[in-house]
Amino acid sequence: MKIKEIMKDVKTISPDETVKDAAVLMNKYSIGSLVVVDSKKKIVGIVTERDIMQKVTAPNKLAGKVLVEDIMSNKLITIDANELLDDAVYLMIKNKIKKLPVTDNNELVGIVTATDIVANSSEVGEFYLFD
Numbered sequence: 001m002k003i004k005e006i007m008k009d010v011k012t013i014s015p016d017e018t019v020k021d022a023a024v025l026m027n028k029y030s031i032g033s034l035v036v037v038d039s040k041k042k043i044v045g046i047v048t049e050r051d052i053m054q055k056v057t058a059p060n061k062l063a064g065k066v067l068v069e070d071i072m073s074n075k076l077i078t079i080d081a082n083e084l085l086d087d088a089v090y091l092m093i094k095n096k097i098k099k100l101p102v103t104d105n106n107e108l109v110g111i112v113t114a115t116d117i118v119a120n121s122s123e124v125g126e127f128y129l130f131d
Contacts, residue, residue: 001084001085001120002081002082002083002084002085003079003080003081003082003083003084003085003087003088003102003110003112004081004082004102004104004109004110006085006112006116006119006120007081007102007109007110007111007112007116008110008111008112008113008116009110009111010035010101010102010108010109010110010111011025011029011031011034011035012034012035012036012037012108013025013034013035013036013037013047013068014036014037014038014039014068015036015038015044015045015067015068015069015072016067016068016069017067017068018063018064018065018066018067018068019047019052019056019063019064019066019067019068019071020063020064021068022034022047022052022068023052023063026049032048032049032098032099032113033046033047033048033049033099033111033113034046034047034068035076035101035108035111036068036069036072037108041107041108043076043078043101043103043108044069044072044074044076045068045069045072045073045074045076046072046073046076046099046101047068047071047072047073048073048099051071051072051073052071055070055071056071076101077091077095077097077100078100078101078102078103079091079100079101079102079103079112080102080103080104081102081103081104081109081110082104085117085120088100088112088117089117092114092117098113098114099111099112099113099114100112100113
């Protein structure tokens with residue numbers, strides 16, 4: 001099964017928006033992450049619930065005063081829409097991540113998450129699950 005068959009719509013945010021803006025969007029769409037894109041729609045990072053919890057909430061910072069670029073992960077791993085589901089599993093396990101932005105010709109087209117993988121686990125090869 002190819003990634004494009006299971007990927008979901010992706011929501012984005014600008015790096016110069018606040019963490020409060022990010023939290024409002026995540027809450028509105030019931031999602032756990034936003035892909036961060038610059039003004040040219042180039043992917044520059046990802047911000048997750050965990051980033052907000054660890055870098056804003058726990059240290060008691062004001063979400064309306066902290067910018068997304070200050071807490072986002074910028075070592076972003078992506079996957080091509082035409083890659084196989086097993087390739088996504090491998091990348092997630094190898095890099096200890098739960099979300100993979102999906103690209104097609106270097107353009108952001110979706111996202112696949114660990115939840116998507118579990119929902120399609122009958123399509124995943126066993127050799128990745130028991131490594």
